[in-house]
Amino acid sequence: MDWNQSYRAFVLAVAQSPRFQALLRTRGRRLVRRFVAGDTLEEALRAVDALEQGGVHAILDLLGEMVTSEEQARKFQEELIGLVRALGGRAYPRYVSLKLSQLGLDISEDLAADLLEEVLAEAQQVDCFVRIDMEDSPRIDRVLKVYRQLREAGYTRLGVVLQSYLKRSERDLESLIPLGTPVRIVKGAYREPPEVAFQDKRLVDAQFLWLCKKSLENGLHTAIATHDPVLIEEMKRWVAERGVGRECFEFQMLYGVRPGEQRRLAQEGYTVRAYVPYGTDWYPYLSRRIAERPENLWFVARSLLQG
Numbered sequence: 001m002d003w004n005q006s007y008r009a010f011v012l013a014v015a016q017s018p019r020f021q022a023l024l025r026t027r028g029r030r031l032v033r034r035f036v037a038g039d040t041l042e043e044a045l046r047a048v049d050a051l052e053q054g055g056v057h058a059i060l061d062l063l064g065e066m067v068t069s070e071e072q073a074r075k076f077q078e079e080l081i082g083l084v085r086a087l088g089g090r091a092y093p094r095y096v097s098l099k100l101s102q103l104g105l106d107i108s109e110d111l112a113a114d115l116l117e118e119v120l121a122e123a124q125q126v127d128c129f130v131r132i133d134m135e136d137s138p139r140i141d142r143v144l145k146v147y148r149q150l151r152e153a154g155y156t157r158l159g160v161v162l163q164s165y166l167k168r169s170e171r172d173l174e175s176l177i178p179l180g181t182p183v184r185i186v187k188g189a190y191r192e193p194p195e196v197a198f199q200d201k202r203l204v205d206a207q208f209l210w211l212c213k214k215s216l217e218n219g220l221h222t223a224i225a226t227h228d229p230v231l232i233e234e235m236k237r238w239v240a241e242r243g244v245g246r247e248c249f250e251f252q253m254l255y256g257v258r259p260g261e262q263r264r265l266a267q268e269g270y271t272v273r274a275y276v277p278y279g280t281d282w283y284p285y286l287s288r289r290i291a292e293r294p295e296n297l298w299f300v301a302r303s304l305l306q307g
């Protein structure tokens with residue numbers, strides 16, 4: 001296991017401690033504000049307006065995951081439908097990301113599929129793209145199954161995510177090619193064991209590039225979702241060399257991470273989207289951001305000291 005992976009495993013383990021959680025919830029507001037656009041949809045939409053002014057589009061993400069009751073899942077679904085309707089009144093491109101565990105996947109696949117279908121029907125009315133985020137490896141088969149079911153039901157403005165740290169992702173991509181699935185390629189943000197995930201960053205990076213290229217070669221719309229300058233430069237070089245049209249792909253990054261680079265890529269004429277999380281259920285999202293980058297831990301320490 002390389003140092004990056006050990007660091008991530010350590011932070012994700014500490015993040016489960018109730019004492020750390022309590023500390024971050026009471027004293028971590030500054031840190032939350034850096035990565036989360038606000039508690040409410042109104043605050044998130046203000047952040048989106050600011051991004052649009054810099055030529056960067058947005059992916060709205062209502063925070064919330066791993067719900068344990070049908071009631072919670074239905075409440076999130078109601079909020080997601082409210083989000084889609086609110087986007088319908090806006091002039092810019094409409095795009096939402098969601099997690100199936102937010103819609104009750106852990107209770108039953110059918111519940112998640114039914115709730116998602118109602119969100120998709122609403123999204124279709126306002127031409128809103130919906131991306132199903134990818135969660136940890138034990139949920140992947142169920143996520144892809146629900147995706148396939150809704151794809152067969154005719155929802156094409158629907159995409160999934162593949163994680164390059166997972167050994168299975170090459171096979172998953174191959175299975176999605178015949179469906180013409182829009183894919184987002186990411187490195188992956190969860191703690192995964194060596195049996196399922198590469199632990200060496202060089203392999204994760206190599207598979208990231210391989211997945212992006214294979215997906216583009218097979219005509220899938222591809223979201224290249226990374227902040228990694230080496231991977232971004234390589235993809236820019238490769239698409240130019242191959243003559244891949246700029247409508248075939250886009251760059252995606254997270255709100256609060258490398259915002260200058262997001263605007264710079266947009267000025268160069270690439271489509272760029274920032275993933276804009278909002279809501280009060282920010283703890284799991286924030287733990288993954290801290291775990292991604294040792295520098296973020298110093299930011300945590302400073303935030304906790306300053307309150």
Ligand SMILES: Cc1cc2nc3c(=O)[nH]c(=O)nc-3n(C[C@H](O)[C@H](O)[C@H](O)COP(=O)(O)OP(=O)(O)OC[C@H]3O[C@@H](n4cnc5c(N)ncnc54)[C@H](O)[C@@H]3O)c2cc1C
Nearest residue numbers: 133134161186187188189225226227228252253254257275
């Ligand atoms: C739009 C989007 C959607 C995502 N959706 C999912 C999902 O559905 N499922 C999932 O598991 N994961 C998802 N992720 C998270 C992803 O898996 C990674 O954990 C995350 O993007 C960090 O990896 P990285 O590719 O930026 O590379 P890293 O290896 O973390 O970073 C590579 C390099 O990028 C630069 N960099 C990174 N962070 C910063 C920073 N804060 N400031 C300056 N430079 C920085 C540095 O040069 C760093 O060395 C998503 C990420 C994005 C951008």
